[in-house]
Amino acid sequence: MSSRDAILGRVRRALADVRQDGTPPVPEGPGRDSWYDQVVRRDYLREHGDRSVGQTVDLLAENLADYRAIVHRCTDDELSDTLMRLLAERGSGTVLVPPGLPPYWLKAVDATRVHDRARSTPHELDRVDSVVTGCAVAVAETGTIVLDGSPDQGRRRITLVPDHHICVVRVPDQVVSSVPRALERLDPSRPLTWISGPSATSDIELDRVEGVHGPRTLEVVLVG
Template sequence: MSSRERILGRVRRALGDAPTDEAPVARDYLREHGQRSTARTVELLAGNLADYRAVVHRCADGELPALLARLLSARGARSVVVPPGLPAQWLAAADAALVPDRAESTPHELDEVSSVVTGCAVAVAETGTIVLDGSPDQGRRRITLVPDHHICVVRVPDQVVSSVPQALERLDPARPLTWISGPSATSDIELDRVEGVHGPRTLEVVLVQAQPSGNVTS
């Protein structure tokens, strides 16, 4: 039996006599601050991402492979971690070794990788937050925590919501959710900011505009 199993077993035993009836939770709170068009919501997301020191790029769907190749080249990336479900065409133009997301990869091996490219589950405009849920185009949580450079692709407008309540409606709480607001950073008691402590030092977010399939109104 692992340590995890022992701890969870103790928690289950401690909760064995807890009442099972749960009081209803009121859901009448404000779900969005103001009313915005889709275009203004995307602009709010871009602005808040930049405020958190993420580097924001925009492109059309067909321009994504070339843009990713340029970003990796500008970074001098020699290798990039690739989640198993990342669309193959995204990195077709990249001049870097593609490293698969493997369960047996050690933290030391991941630390040797230059960059990681992922999709996302949802992006929250009001908080400038990117949420990953471990889906095939995002891979295991650790591949977005160990490499020093993370490029995250957000499909616009499908993956953009205004608020956290709207994001929660799209997410499965049983999945391993990672909420990212800018590059990893911390401050000491004198408020000296240090980046790259608990995750990537550099976060680049690519807002990919989907090709219109007909008449769309915002």
């Protein structure tokens, strides 16, 4: 008996005395998506308000800043110099590089490149000063950046362990208004990381502590 069979067996025994209603069971296999389309209501708003592209990007910048991310804007031609300046201001001697990061992004950067390797330990990643990545999509209404593990973003842990993360967002191609619009673009089978500002938490006294579960500093570069 597999672990799956054992768990499902326990669930069935626990539900043995529960009265059945008229809800059809969720099918397994190819029919699952069509079942959800028939049963799950999807008549909610896809986005709130009617905004232009420029207004959507401005809303993203505003909400990113509200979450204490540091927002920068530049053109594609200015991107390499912008990243050089941000890393220099941070004093970063090493920068972690995902395998598919466009080479010209860091052509002006003097910091030592550290490549993402499967054998890298958390302690090794913690010694890296900064990490630079792209993103999958950015959500304006929530100020959220989504990573999906694509080659320009690398594995999830390289954006969770280093203390400084610079994320590059293509404007307007990677910017959407709302979470439903973002979900339309994302593959749920990929390792999705949703980031709303730098990592932070608060204790019962509401004292904010940053850098608990990820980078203490998040900088977002909007490239248009």
